[in-house]
Structures are given as C-alpha cells and as structure tokens.
Amino acid sequence: MEALRGIDLRLGAGERVAVIGESGSGKSTLALAVAGLLPREASIEGDIRWSGLAHAPRNGKDIGFVFQDPGGTLDPVISVGRQVAEVVEVNLGLSRHQALELAGELFARVHLPDPRTMLHTFPHQLSGGQRQRVGIAAAIAAGPALLIADEPTSALDTIVQAEIARLMDRLVRETGMSLLIVSHDIALAAMIADRIVVLKDGAMVEAGSTADLVNRPKADYTRSLLAASLSLDDNPRATAG
Structure with missing residues (x-):
C-alpha cells in the first residue's frame, strides 16, 4: 500500500x-x-x-524534529535539562557541564520560566506548552x-x-x-x-x-x-x- x-x-x-x-x-x-x-x-x-551537504543528513545534527506529543517523546524519569544536554553532548561533543550550560541557554531562548531551575524538573512537572518548548529546545540544540x-x-x-x-x-x-x-x-x-x-x-x-x-x-x-x-x-x- x-x-x-x-x-x-x-x-x-x-x-x-x-x-x-x-x-x-x-x-x-x-x-x-x-x-x-x-x-x-x-x-x-x-x-x-x-x-x-556532502553527506546524508543526520538527525539531531542537520535535522531537528519537533513531535506532535512532547509528553510521549520525553523520558519521564530523566530531568528535561539532562535530556536536552544529551542531544548537545552527542551532536556537538561538549562535556556534560558545557552541555547543561547550553541547555539552560536554550531554555531561555524558548522562553521557559526560570531556565536554570527548569533544568532539574521532570516532564510530569511541566504544562503541555512547557513540554513542547523543551521539545523545541532539543530540536534546535545542535543548530540544524x-x-x-x-x-x-x-x-x-x-x-x-x-x-x-x-x-x-x-x-x-x-x-x-x-x-x-x-x-x-x-x-x-x-x-x-x-x-x-x-x-x-x-x-x-x-x-x-x-x-x-x-x-x-x-x-x-x-x-x-x-x-x-x-x-x-x-x-x-x-x-x-
């Protein structure tokens, strides 16, 4: 079909x-x-x-993807800051500390309140709009x-x-x-x-x-x-x- x-x-x-x-x-x-x-x-x-590009596009690096249901794509047992930082570590090769710093900057760019505190929150503690902002932050983290x-x-x-x-x-x-x-x-x-x-x-x-x-x-x-x-x-x- x-x-x-x-x-x-x-x-x-x-x-x-x-x-x-x-x-x-x-x-x-x-x-x-x-x-x-x-x-x-x-x-x-x-x-x-x-x-x-001289190579096939890489997800996360060349392509950022924002999903329809941010609650379904975020890991419920990992802080949202850690999840965005992992995208940065994998695609930009930054250290964990540097990646968390950049995650905080990304949270500010997507207008999440109190970005530094938000790094340590979990998906169930956020509203639907806040979860989607986290998803957008993850999608743009590596500069696609x-x-x-x-x-x-x-x-x-x-x-x-x-x-x-x-x-x-x-x-x-x-x-x-x-x-x-x-x-x-x-x-x-x-x-x-x-x-x-x-x-x-x-x-x-x-x-x-x-x-x-x-x-x-x-x-x-x-x-x-x-x-x-x-x-x-x-x-x-x-x-x-």
Whole structure:
C-alpha cells in the first residue's frame, strides 16, 4: 500500500513550507520520510537531496524534529535539562557541564520560566506548552539546517498554540533554519509559512505561495479546506499580494 506517491517538494535555505491536509492525507508520513524516521520495513522510491551537504543528513545534527506529543517523546524519569544536554553532548561533543550550560541557554531562548531551575524538573512537572518548548529546545540544540515540526500545536490550547507558533517563527528567522511544518490548521500554516503544499490521499493536490494559495486556490479540495478553516474576517493573508 502506498502512503505517498508522486511527491516533489523543494525547500530552500531559510524557507518556511507548510504541508496541510486532512487526517490520513500523508502529512506526517512525509515529514518522517524527510527526516529518515520511517519504520525499517518502509520502502522509498526516489531520493532526498541536500545540496548544501556532502553527506546524508543526520538527525539531531542537520535535522531537528519537533513531535506532535512532547509528553510521549520525553523520558519521564530523566530531568528535561539532562535530556536536552544529551542531544548537545552527542551532536556537538561538549562535556556534560558545557552541555547543561547550553541547555539552560536554550531554555531561555524558548522562553521557559526560570531556565536554570527548569533544568532539574521532570516532564510530569511541566504544562503541555512547557513540554513542547523543551521539545523545541532539543530540536534546535545542535543548530540544524532544517527544523521539521509535525503538528506541533495540535495537543495545546488555543492561546498556547499561538505562542508556540510565534516562537518557532522567531527561531527560524533568527537562525536562518529552513522549516517544514505539518499541520491540519490552515490558519497556522498561513501565519508562519512562505509556501503551502496541500496533500490528499498521499498525493499533492496543489502548492504555491501562501498568499496565492489562500487568496486564489485552484483545487476544489483546497477551497474546501479553506472554507472549513478560515473566514474572511480571520484570514491572515486576505490582503496579501
């Protein structure tokens, strides 16, 4: 069974691309394929090319991945500071002390309160938004060229969703990382992405600049998604050129 077919996706340096579609459209599978995180039994035809690298991209080092459920990806019996520090030790070769220092700096960058104290807390002591900020800190710890975020706000309440979206937008702008964000939320995609790719049943329906796709969608499926998600009053790119 094919989960994806005929995908042709380009992502430039510093570019932000959103992949949207309904549940089961293949969005998360695409993100996992790009990151090399598909199960071993999965087979891929074609290739993923990185023009700026002379080697295959390394997860954690060249690619940072923000998962949908931060509570499910953090180890419950290890402090969150230690978990982020381990990413730094493995990918940057720093000592344990240096790695913890950098973890504290990363916690400050993602706006966690009292970052030094936060280093010694455990996942169950944090809110969902705080756990996601820890996940983002881990994803950017080694300075990746590409940040992939798979439904990073879907498990959060509306206010925290907006905070996390603004945080990722700021981080990619500051660092020059490319961003591939997977979401069913078209409003979020329109707020953060330069281009949007629409998937349905594992295939690309259409792709284009955010302004063009939101204001002038070509496919009926895209128009349906927009009608279900955005009104004229809250369309974030309604006046975009």
